[in-house]
Amino acid sequence: MSDVFHSDLIILGSGPAGCTAAIYAARAGVQTALVQGMQPGGQLTITTEVENYPGFSEIIQGPWLMQEMQKQAENCGTEMKFDHIKEVQFSEDGSDVHKLIGESGQEYTCYSLVICTGASAKWLGIESEEKFMSKGVSGCATCDGAFFRNQDVLVVGGGNTAMEEALYLANGCKSVTMIHRRDEFRGEVVLRERVKKHEKINIIWNTELEEILGDDMGVTGAKLRNNQTGEVTEQNFMGVFIAIGHKPNTDLFKGKLEMDETGYLQVPAGTVHTKVPGVFAAGDVMDHTYRQAVTSAGFGCMAALDAARYLDERQQA
């Protein structure tokens, strides 16, 4: 393949964290390149309406917001690369040069790396889930719960994610039905008790989602199957929240960076730096708590400012 491409700072990922990191780094005068990955614009490109990103008084479209962020990053001086990194070699020889290899065969080098590879919500994989995606089917209560105020919604799942989503939705929705394929929740005991006691949450055990029902306007209900008796029932819902967890996009860093048991990159509290000097992590790839565009953007800003400082000190040394 072609010659090695070098940029003092390379950012991996073009979601809110990556774009924000690029804007701040380029504006700080750092030579900045951003490798977009297979999902240019990140997770917000698979949703429609975004109502909670500050600065917009009207509802905006996720793909539009991400196009604007990418343009802003480019206008500030970021070089965009259409590639997906498949291999990383962190500096081990004291040269402080990190090497990356893209799916395209391109080799990259940098002195500082900001990892913003995000996470992916897990889905059930049934046809009707895809059909009604963003038309009543959601993977994020904080993002979409407000669209279902005073309505009946269904939450699928039985771990911490599902219980947190149900409790959040119970604040504004008329009722929240939870289905779980087992006869007890898997998550934290405190959450289990809160969910079970909540007057607006109805739990149906040993039950799986057979099909999501709807029309041209969106979701109208769901077919639920009891996995002990095989009985299938239909219930009306305006929203279906799939809450079976998230998978951070960190396979690339296995054995190279510290991760928790589910694969989220670990950084000391209140910071964005990894154990490798000059390597930072921002957004959903290291944050399993908030998982929002605005928090990812905030972490991206922190990572860029720290990377700029690191590069500055490196040059002074």
Ligand SMILES: Cc1cc2nc3c(=O)[nH]c(=O)nc-3n(C[C@H](O)[C@H](O)[C@H](O)COP(=O)(O)OP(=O)(O)OC[C@H]3O[C@@H](n4cnc5c(N)ncnc54)[C@H](O)[C@@H]3O)c2cc1C
């Ligand atoms: C359906 C849906 C609706 C949502 N709605 C809202 C909402 O209304 N408001 C809100 O605040 N949040 C919402 N969210 C959450 C929000 O999208 C995420 O919190 C946010 O996108 C995380 O940003 P990020 O930059 O950390 O990662 P992501 O957006 O996940 O972006 C990750 C980026 O990394 C790239 N990448 C991955 N691996 C590699 C690699 N090996 N090499 C190079 N690049 C790589 C990908 O191509 C992608 O560009 C929603 C999420 C979903 C799924």
